[in-house]
Amino acid sequence: MSDLSTDIAIELINVNKNFQDFIAVNNVNLQIRQGEFFSMLGPSGCGKTTTLRMIAGLETPSSGKILLEGKNVTSIPAYRRNVNTVFQDYAIFPHMTLYDNIYFPLKMKGLSRKDANSKILKMLRIVSMEGLEKRFSSQISGGQRQRIALARALVNEPKALLLDEPLGALDFKLRVAMQTVLKEIQSNVGITFVYVTHDQTEAITMSDRIAVMRDGIAHQIGSPDEIYNKPKTAFVASFIGEMNFLEGKVISVNDKEVKVKLDEYEVYCERNDNKYSSGDEVLVCVRPEKVLTNPIKKQINEVKYKLVRVVFRGDVYEITTKLNGNELKSVVSAVEWGKTHLPGEDITMGWDITNSIIYPIEMKKNIISYGE
Amino acid sequence: MENGLKFKNSGTVIADNKNSRSKKLKGERKRFSFLSIYSVLIYMFLYIPLFVVVVFSFNSSKSTVSFERFTFSWYIELFKDSALMSAFLHSIEVSLIAVVIAIIIGTSGAFFLVRANFPGKKFFMTIAQLPYVLPGIIVGIALLIFFISLNFKLNAFTIILGHVSFTTPVVLMQMMSRIQRLGKTYEEAAQDLGANPMKTFFLVTLPLIKTAIIGAAFLAFTISFDEIVITYFLTGTWNTLPVFIYGMMRFGLSPKVYAVSSLVLILSIVMVYFMAKFTGKTEEASLKK
Numbered sequence: 001m002s003d004l005s006t007d008i009a010i011e012l013i014n015v016n017k018n019f020q021d022f023i024a025v026n027n028v029n030l031q032i033r034q035g036e037f038f039s040m041l042g043p044s045g046c047g048k049t050t051t052l053r054m055i056a057g058l059e060t061p062s063s064g065k066i067l068l069e070g071k072n073v074t075s076i077p078a079y080r081r082n083v084n085t086v087f088q089d090y091a092i093f094p095h096m097t098l099y100d101n102i103y104f105p106l107k108m109k110g111l112s113r114k115d116a117n118s119k120i121l122k123m124l125r126i127v128s129m130e131g132l133e134k135r136f137s138s139q140i141s142g143g144q145r146q147r148i149a150l151a152r153a154l155v156n157e158p159k160a161l162l163l164d165e166p167l168g169a170l171d172f173k174l175r176v177a178m179q180t181v182l183k184e185i186q187s188n189v190g191i192t193f194v195y196v197t198h199d200q201t202e203a204i205t206m207s208d209r210i211a212v213m214r215d216g217i218a219h220q221i222g223s224p225d226e227i228y229n230k231p232k233t234a235f236v237a238s239f240i241g242e243m244n245f246l247e248g249k250v251i252s253v254n255d256k257e258v259k260v261k262l263d264e265y266e267v268y269c270e271r272n273d274n275k276y277s278s279g280d281e282v283l284v285c286v287r288p289e290k291v292l293t294n295p296i297k298k299q300i301n302e303v304k305y306k307l308v309r310v311v312f313r314g315d316v317y318e319i320t321t322k323l324n325g326n327e328l329k330s331v332v333s334a335v336e337w338g339k340t341h342l343p344g345e346d347i348t349m350g351w352d353i354t355n356s357i358i359y360p361i362e363m364k365k366n367i368i369s370y371g372e
Numbered sequence: 373m374e375n376g377l378k379f380k381n382s383g384t385v386i387a388d389n390k391n392s393r394s395k396k397l398k399g400e401r402k403r404f405s406f407l408s409i410y411s412v413l414i415y416m417f418l419y420i421p422l423f424v425v426v427v428f429s430f431n432s433s434k435s436t437v438s439f440e441r442f443t444f445s446w447y448i449e450l451f452k453d454s455a456l457m458s459a460f461l462h463s464i465e466v467s468l469i470a471v472v473i474a475i476i477i478g479t480s481g482a483f484f485l486v487r488a489n490f491p492g493k494k495f496f497m498t499i500a501q502l503p504y505v506l507p508g509i510i511v512g513i514a515l516l517i518f519f520i521s522l523n524f525k526l527n528a529f530t531i532i533l534g535h536v537s538f539t540t541p542v543v544l545m546q547m548m549s550r551i552q553r554l555g556k557t558y559e560e561a562a563q564d565l566g567a568n569p570m571k572t573f574f575l576v577t578l579p580l581i582k583t584a585i586i587g588a589a590f591l592a593f594t595i596s597f598d599e600i601v602i603t604y605f606l607t608g609t610w611n612t613l614p615v616f617i618y619g620m621m622r623f624g625l626s627p628k629v630y631a632v633s634s635l636v637l638i639l640s641i642v643m644v645y646f647m648a649k650f651t652g653k654t655e656e657a658s659l660k661k
Contacts, residue, residue, distance in 0.1 A: 056564055057563075057564075058560050058563070058564065077563070078560070078563040078564050079563045079564070079565075079566050079567055079568050079569075079572075080566075084564055084565060085560075085561070085564045087557055087560070087561055089557060091557040091558050091560070091561035093558060093561070093562075093576060093580075094580070095579045095580060104562070104565055104567075104575075105565035105566050108565060108566035108567050108571065109566060152565065153564075153565070156565070156566070
């Protein structure tokens with residue numbers, strides 16, 4: 001469709017939600033496209049679940065508007081919204097068989113058991129749970145419960161499926177397997193998925209677009225590639241993947257790049273939306289896997305740092321180097337790393353300008369570090 | 373009479389402990405011989421009086437010391453005693469009606485107290501327990517003064533209201549813990565799947581708290597059925613069974629009193645059994661691995 005507005009399945013306009021004094025969601029604006037796998041990612045308490053519950057209609061925004069396919073649904077209760085939710089603990093009704101669980105939403109629509117039967121069987125087939133429909137939720141495993149919850153939420157062909165950390169309760173291997181299952185089902189049914197998770201890998205691998213949230217604020221909305229390679233804030237940079245944060249001072253700025261003094265070295269970063277002028281203290285960021293140790297070709301950004309430690313991770317080596325207060329990590333493959341260097345030696349670390357990100361120093365407090 | 377219920381309950385608790393102990397400590401029995409003697413003594417203390425009552429209800433003589441010969445005559449006489457029979461029916465009537473009202477008030481109150489937040493909630497929950505916790509004599513006098521000042525005649529209605537006052541807190545407590553455990557997810561899921569509040573309640577909430585309601589009803593019925601203190605204050609000429617038995621005792625202990633006590637005892641045991649069966653069971657208990 002050429003008209004852009006019809007391609008938007010869900011739209012949130014200036015949505016706020018307060019619980020007494022606590023601001024759970026702070027002026028969030030989102031546009032979720034038709035058929036998209038959209039994730040809301042953030043640490044616990046960031047407002048992602050509250051946002052999802054407002055889309056579902058289980059929570060009313062304190063202010064702002066929620067549109068479903070262009071229609072304002074802000075004050076429409078959950079049972080009259082054409083979106084369905086897969087809850088974190090699945091909420092399979094324990095007093096009904098799995099079959100009756102899937103029949104429930106159809107029954108609410110007024111369908112007789114007979115008319116609903118073929119739809120229920122089709123859903124059971126899609127989630128590969130045929131033959132188990134006579135059982136109760138107490139008689140199946142966590143992964144199977146998840147499939148039933150999915151079938152029950154999809155059987156009414158909702159405009160969007162909302163998933164609240166649906167894989168959180170599963171163990172690691174099952175989680176990875178279910179990621180594939182979810183992705184397949186989504187492409188089969190072609191329904192918009194809104195997915196809430198705190199697991200960045202899950203969000204990166206499954207989503208078309210991601211909203212990274214913290215303290216009720218949507219820090220960045222973009223494709224996994226944008227989020228990973230062009231994080232807009234230091235929080236996003238630190239929350240997703242690993243990131244080196246080096247402190248330096250701006251030397252000069254032109255319309256494309258910022259030249260930064262990093263200890264005795266000069267490095268270049270691509271300019272972004274933030275304003276910089278010479279003398280400003282800044283953070284220079286680069287992902288460890290984008291840092292080359294002893295690069296063969298001369299790099300635009302090159303520093304000589306002291307080797308602190310080498311950690312063997314199996315497939316790769318993690319190299320940590322230091323100069324003054326700055327710590328620079330690099331991840332290199334076992335082939336590249338010749339084990340020829342000893343701690344205390346100076347080694348050259350280099351990276352390209354396109355991988356070099358700059359933030360104002362004030363963002364330093366937003367960096368999330370994991371138990372370091 | 374509340375005491376009667378309490379020791380029946382504690383009796384089952386001791387029995388449970390003893391069972392699990394005897395399983396765990398096979399071969400270590402000697403060390404615990406003192407404990408077993410102690411338990412046996414406690415059991416005797418608790419149950420011999422009851423046993424004596426039951427045994428002497430079959431005694432042909434009126435003596436409470438010697439057993440002459442076995443007879444059912446006291447039981448037959450019970451059923452011929454129309455005043456006693458009507459007191460028994462009154463008791464059933466009072467308890468049934470009071471329990472139904474208590475279930476309705478207590479369950480809806482429990483939803484309110486679990487789900488709503490208002491200033492002074494803790495305090496309100498405490499005072500909601502008072503009619504059950506306070507000594508019956510105080511509740512009885514208070515209700516009596518209340519009814520008299522409203523110019524109510526003491527009859528079945530006042531007794532039922534009295535019973536509602538102390539069975540409601542019992543239902544309230546039982547239902548609150550169930551509703552707390554239930555959480556809101558199932559109801560939210562139902563609404564999310566298109567059920568309006570009415571359908572959500574009847575198709576999801578009610579089936580999930582059904583057994584707790586039945587359990588609470590049995591418990592409330594047991595407490596109501598043998599309540600005497602409060603009832604005594606609110607009784608006009610319209611008697612319940614415990615009050616009637618109390619009246620019988622004024623003319624001395626007789627095997628007829630034993631016989632009726634034995635029947636009440638059996639009824640209470642049955643009720644407590646069903647109460648335990650339903651309150652112990654929850655709908656998702658089987659879900660937890």
